[in-house]
Amino acid sequence: MGSVVMRLALTGSIGMGKSTVAKMFERAGVAVFDADAVVRDLQANDPALIFAIGERFPGTVTNGVLDRERLALKVLGFPAELEALEAIVHPAVQSARTHFIEKNRDAPALLFDIPLLFETEGENAFDKIIVVSAPPEIQRERVLSRPGMTAKKLDAILSRQMRDDEKRKRADFVVDTGGDLSTTERQVGDILSCLGIGRGG
Template sequence: MEQNEILAENPDPDSRIFGLTGGIGSGKTTVAKILENMGFSIYYSDARAKDLVNESAYLKSEIIKLLGEDAYNKDGLYNRKYVANIVFTNPGKLDVLNSIIHPAVKSDFKNWLQNREDKEIIFKETALLFELDLDKECHQSVLVTAEDNARSKRVMDRDGKTYREVLNIMNKQMPEKEKIKRADFVIYNNGTLEDLQNEVEKVKSEIMALQF
C-alpha cells in the first residue's frame, strides 16, 4: 500500500501509526509496556480482540456459525481452548475466523484513535501484523524478536508448556527471518530487561528523528 493510501485510510491524518509485533515469547508485550511508560499511546489489538468476541453479539453469532455452540462456554464467554484446538489444525477455518474478527478490531481501533488527545505517534500492537498483512494499514512497523531458545524458554516458564508444544506453535508462525526483512525497525530481546530497555530507547530515538 502506498503512503497516500495509508493516509487516506488513517482515521486521523495527524497520527503516525507504528505496527508493533513479535512472535510467541519474543517480549512484544513487555516492549509495549516500556513504550507506554515512555508516554506513548498503545492500542493492544490482541487484548481488544479477546474483549470484543465476548462483548459483540454479532461476533458471537458469526463465530458460533463457524465453529459451533461450543465456541462459547455455558457462562457465555469465549471458549479459547476449544477454538484454538479447531483452528490450530484447520488453516481454512482460522482464515475465516480472522476475517470475522479483524474488521471488528479495525473499527474498534478507529474509535479508540478518534478519542485520543495524544495522537502524533501511536503504536498498534498485534501478533499477526505480517501474517495478515496488517502492516499495510500502518505507516511503519516495529518487530520484537529473539533467538528461538530464548523464546521457547520464556513460554515454557510462563505457560507451563513443553518444548515440543512451543516448537509446534513457533513452526506455524512466520519465520523470524521473513519478519525481519519486512520490518522497518527491529528490537532484539536476547538479554536482560535492561538490555531490552536500551534496545527500545534506541528505536525510540530513531523514530523520533523521522520527519513526519
C-alpha cells in the first residue's frame, strides 16, 4: 500500500467562489468531493432517500420527485427541521464519500468541498483547511444575482454560517476571490506548491 493520501478541506460561506476554486484544484490533478453536488444528486436520483424525505416533510415529494424549493422553505430558518433533514441525508453522503476515497486512493491529494465544515465541527478529519473568502459586498452581489435568491433567503443562509473572519482565522490557507481569476489561480498554485502536490498529478 502507498502512503496515506493527503486530505484537504475546502470551505467558505455562500458566494465566496468555492466551486471556482475547487475546479482549479481539480485541473491540477486533485480529486474533488463536492458534498453539495452529492446531496443534489441523491435528492434527484435516490428513490429511498426521496421517499424518506417525503415521509418526514409532507408536500415536498410529488410522483417520486423532490421539490427542493419547497423543501428549502420548510427547513431554512428552522434549526430542528434542518437537523431532521440532515439526519436523513447524512448517512447517504457518508457512504458516497467512502466510495470516493476508495476510488481515488492513488490521487496525490483529495479535496473535500464542505460549505459547513466548521459549523458541523468536521475540521479534525482533514490534514489542511483552505478557506475561500471575498469582501462582503462582492459576496452579496454574487449571491443575489442567482436565480430565485432573495435578500431574506440569503440572510437565513448566512445566519447558519460562521462569520467569514472567524473562518479565516481557523484556516491553514486562505484563497481571496475578490480580485480577478488569474490572481485566484496564482493563490491556488502557491498552495499546491507549498503542499508539494499537483505537479502534473
